[in-house]
Amino acid sequence: MADRTAAISGVGEASLRTIPGKSALQFAAEAALAALDDAGLSKDDIDGLVTAYSVGDPYNFFATVLAEYLGIKPRFLAQINVGGSVGNLLVSHASAAVADGRASRVLCVWADNRRSAMGGNATVSRVADLAAHPSYELPYGPLVPSLYALVANRYLHEYKAGPEALADVAVAARAHAAKHPNAIKQKPITRDDVFASPMVSSPLHALDCCLISDYGAAAIVTAADRAADHAQEPVWVLGTGEGTTHEFISQAPSLTSFGARASGQTAFAQAGLTPADIDVAYLYDCFTITVLVLLEELGFCGPGEAAAMVGEGVISPGGRLPVNTHGGLLSYSNGGFLHVIEAVRQLRGQAGARQVGAAETALVHLQGGVLSTHSTLILGRQR
Amino acid sequence: MTSPEPVPLRTLDAQPYWDGCLRGELMVQRCTGCGAYQFYPRVRCVTCAGPVEFVAVSGKGTVHSLTVCHRPLTPRFGDGPYVVALVDLDEGPRLMTNIVGCPPESVYIGMKVTVAFQRLTEDVSMPVFGPVPS
Numbered sequence: 001m002a003d004r005t006a007a008i009s010g011v012g013e014a015s016l017r018t019i020p021g022k023s024a025l026q027f028a029a030e031a032a033l034a035a036l037d038d039a040g041l042s043k044d045d046i047d048g049l050v051t052a053y054s055v056g057d058p059y060n061f062f063a064t065v066l067a068e069y070l071g072i073k074p075r076f077l078a079q080i081n082v083g084g085s086v087g088n089l090l091v092s093h094a095s096a097a098v099a100d101g102r103a104s105r106v107l108c109v110w111a112d113n114r115r116s117a118m119g120g121n122a123t124v125s126r127v128a129d130l131a132a133h134p135s136y137e138l139p140y141g142p143l144v145p146s147l148y149a150l151v152a153n154r155y156l157h158e159y160k161a162g163p164e165a166l167a168d169v170a171v172a173a174r175a176h177a178a179k180h181p182n183a184i185k186q187k188p189i190t191r192d193d194v195f196a197s198p199m200v201s202s203p204l205h206a207l208d209c210c211l212i213s214d215y216g217a218a219a220i221v222t223a224a225d226r227a228a229d230h231a232q233e234p235v236w237v238l239g240t241g242e243g244t245t246h247e248f249i250s251q252a253p254s255l256t257s258f259g260a261r262a263s264g265q266t267a268f269a270q271a272g273l274t275p276a277d278i279d280v281a282y283l284y285d286c287f288t289i290t291v292l293v294l295l296e297e298l299g300f301c302g303p304g305e306a307a308a309m310v311g312e313g314v315i316s317p318g319g320r321l322p323v324n325t326h327g328g329l330l331s332y333s334n335g336g337f338l339h340v341i342e343a344v345r346q347l348r349g350q351a352g353a354r355q356v357g358a359a360e361t362a363l364v365h366l367q368g369g370v371l372s373t374h375s376t377l378i379l380g381r382q383r
Numbered sequence: 384m385t386s387p388e389p390v391p392l393r394t395l396d397a398q399p400y401w402d403g404c405l406r407g408e409l410m411v412q413r414c415t416g417c418g419a420y421q422f423y424p425r426v427r428c429v430t431c432a433g434p435v436e437f438v439a440v441s442g443k444g445t446v447h448s449l450t451v452c453h454r455p456l457t458p459r460f461g462d463g464p465y466v467v468a469l470v471d472l473d474e475g476p477r478l479m480t481n482i483v484g485c486p487p488e489s490v491y492i493g494m495k496v497t498v499a500f501q502r503l504t505e506d507v508s509m510p511v512f513g514p515v516p517s
Contacts, residue, residue, distance in 0.1 A: 125456050135391035136423045137479045139509055141452060141460050142467045149450035150469055157448070157492045201467070202451040250469055250479040251423075255448055 003224040005383060006095035007234030009105075010039025011341045014216030016184055016333045018115045024054035024062075025069045027216030028111035032070060035218035040231030041105065046220070048076035048103030050094050052086040052110035052337070055126060056117030056214075066109060076103035083368020084284055085242075086110060087217075087337035088375035092240035094221035104223045110337040111216035120212045131370055133248040145209050145287060146201040147249050147370040152289035153203060154255040158304070163203045165307035167194035169288035170207045170330055172316040177327025179317065179354040184211055185331040208288040210328075215335030219344065224383075235347045238273065238361075239378040241266030249370040259374040260297035260365060267363075267376035268299075275299040278378075279359040280346050281321055282339035284366045285328040291315070294365050295323075298376070317354070325354045336366045340377065347381050388457045391507055397424040399437040404508040409498050410437045411476055422476035442498030444470040444512065447477060451487045466490050470512050484513030 012034025014027040028051070036043060049072055051063040059065045063079035066072075076097045080086050090108035097103045114123045124143060131147055132138040142150075152166060171191060177183035189207060197206040227234040243259025243266070246252045268274060275298060283294040292306040300321060301309045309315070315323035326332040326342040343362040345351045364377040393401045400423075403410030412421050416433025420440070428435050449468035455461065466482040468490065482490045483499070496512035503509060 128456065129389075133423070133479075134389065135394065135397070138389045139391050139503065140467050140479050140481050140511075141455060141457060141465060142450075142479070143452060143454060143456065146450045146452045146467045149452075150448040150467070153450060153492065154448040199451075199453050201453065204450075250477055255469075 004099045004101065005224040006098045006221050006237040007224055007227045008091065008219050008237065008344050008379070009222040009227045009230040009232060009234050010035040010041065010220035011344045012036070012038050012218045013338060013341055014111065016182060016213060016215065018214050020116055022113055022116050022214070024057035024111050024113040025066060027113055027214055028066050028109045028218070029070055031111055031216035031218035032107055032109050035107065035220050038232060039220050041220065043070055043072055046072050046105050046107045047074055048094060048097050048106030049074040050078045050080065050090045050106060050108050052090065053079065053081040054112045054114070055123070056113035072107070074103070076106060082373045084286065084336045085366045085368040085373040085375040087340055087366045088240065088364055088377040089242070090337065091219065091221055091237060091340065091377055092375065095237045095240065098221055098223045104226050106221045107218060108221060109216070109218045110335065112335070113214045115212055115214045123212050133250070137248055137250055143201055145204045148287040148289055149201040149204045150249060151255050151293065151371060152287070155289060155292060156203065158256055159307065161307040163195070164191055165292060165310060166203060166208050166288040167191040168310045169285070169291045170194050172310065173285060173324055173328045173330035175317050176322070176325050176354060177331035180326050180332060183327040183332045184213060185327070204287055204289070210286045210330055211334050213334045215333050215338060217335055217337035217341050219337070219340060233348055235344045236380050236383045237377070238380045239267035239269070239271030239376070241270070241376040243374045244372060247369050247372050252371065256293065256303065258293065258297060258367070258371040260294055260367065260371070263374040263376045264298040264365065267378050271378040271380070273361065273378060278321065278361050278363045280325060280343070280356045280362045281323045282343050282362065282364040283323055284336055284339070285324060285330050288330070290367065290371065291323065293371065294367070298363070298365055322356050325351060325356060339364050339366065343379055347379055388459055390503055391509065393507065396426050400424050401507065403437070403439065404500055404510060407500050408439045409442045409510055411440045411472065411474060412436065413438045420472070420475045422472070422478050440472055440474045443515070444472040444496055446482065446490060446492055446494040446496060447471045448492060449482065449490050468512070470496060478510070481511045482513065483511050
């Protein structure tokens with residue numbers, strides 16, 4: 001019987017440079033072609049396509065348009081739009097399609113040209129329109145940073161932590177990015193640099209907020225029986241999970257515990273692993289607070305313990321659990337799927353100066369909305 | 384940089400709420416089955432899916448979290464700063480609001496607040512909160 005276990009057999013990303021007039025489709029195509037090259041495949045080997053969505057080029061049917069743009073005729077086609085958690089869902093849906101035989105080689109793509117298409121300020125406004133309830137939240141004037149700041153202030157209050165805990169996350173991200181030649185921000189920063197950056201929405205300063213940038217990232221998910229002839233060692237999908245408790249932050253049952261907990265538990269159970277088994281982690285870092293919350297929710301430490309963990313350098317380069325070794329959304333680039341790309345490179349031993357020893361396992365956790373939708377992906381070198 | 388002022392949509396499921404705001408009354412739904420209060424208005428109870436009715440509530444609540452926003456996107460907040468907060472009503476439901484009538488830096492988690500109404504347009508007024516008068 002054919003071995004339908006899912007593996008990631010190719011990854012690619014588009015140039016991170018902002019070029020006016022460059023469409024999301026072009027970013028998507030660049031990333032897709034890079035992933036095909038990486039896997040040693042041609043576009044005609046692809047029989048499935050799953051995409052996210054673009055804010056800058058808001059095609060209602062982005063997946064179909066991209067298939068047409070690339071000249072791919074997939075027999076499995078899907079588009080997922082649940083905010084920033086979508087990156088892992090591309091892989092989990094592709095894995096399911098591979099497992100049940102709907103496709104054998106699925107191209108997964110997430111690209112956006114929000115910076116080129118709209119610029120920083122308009123992007124901030126447009127994303128706030130999407131993240132806040134149009135009748136019961138948006139008229140009160142929250143920026144997206146404000147929505148996360150509500151979580152951050154409650155976190156600091158409940159756990160009696162100072163803003164240093166948030167700043168330390170930004171400092172760690174930049175220390176990782178300093179080792180990546182393509183990171184948008186590479187100059188190391190200190191806690192004082194974070195505190196000296198303009199206050200956006202207290203307690204979040206500008207350096208607590210992710211970059212607003214264009215991006216394109218792609219991965220190819222392949223059935224095990226097809227992966228053997230690919231150019232790269234397969235990286236195995238060991239576990240996936242999801243969790244959702246709300247869409248709008250005023251409706252969240254708690255400001256310190258979210259759908260991340262259930263998502264992580266599902267993924268760990270499927271993988272047969274525990275947090276202690278993870279060598280390197282990729283946590284969605286649109287704002288510094290999310291890293292603190294996710295470390296706790298995923299069981300890497302107990303409630304309220306993330307501030308001390310980050311302060312001790314655990315997530316920094318050389319730490320026990322390096323987090324976001326490319327620099328993440330805070331310093332590398334926007335685009336949550338880039339977390340998956342970097343995890344694959346780490347597990348292949350291709351991360352250059354930022355390689356984490358012989359990493360065997362990686363966890364990627366992405367979230368969308370305002371800690372609303374969650375997805376966890378556990379990847380390994382061994383099945 | 385400013386965007387157009389967002390004006391709430393008066394959707395059909397929430398007419399008694401918006402009408403109450405225009406009268407200066409905070410109307411929140413209560414389930415006629417399980418008794419749970421909820422905000423924002425829906426067609427049914429989110430706890431038990433039972434039928435709901437609108438009732439006037441005290442307008443008193445407690446700040447659950449807040450942020451002082453320094454970069455207004457729309458003209459209503461001038462140059463800022465202004466407070467965006469989550470307030471827990473005494474009856475239970477949590478809602479997003481602005482805290483007004485006091486310096487932004489004086490607002491704190493756990494602060495007791497009471498409702499006031501701000502007129503946005505001829506048809507729309509919204510609840511905001513301020514310190515309880517001493």
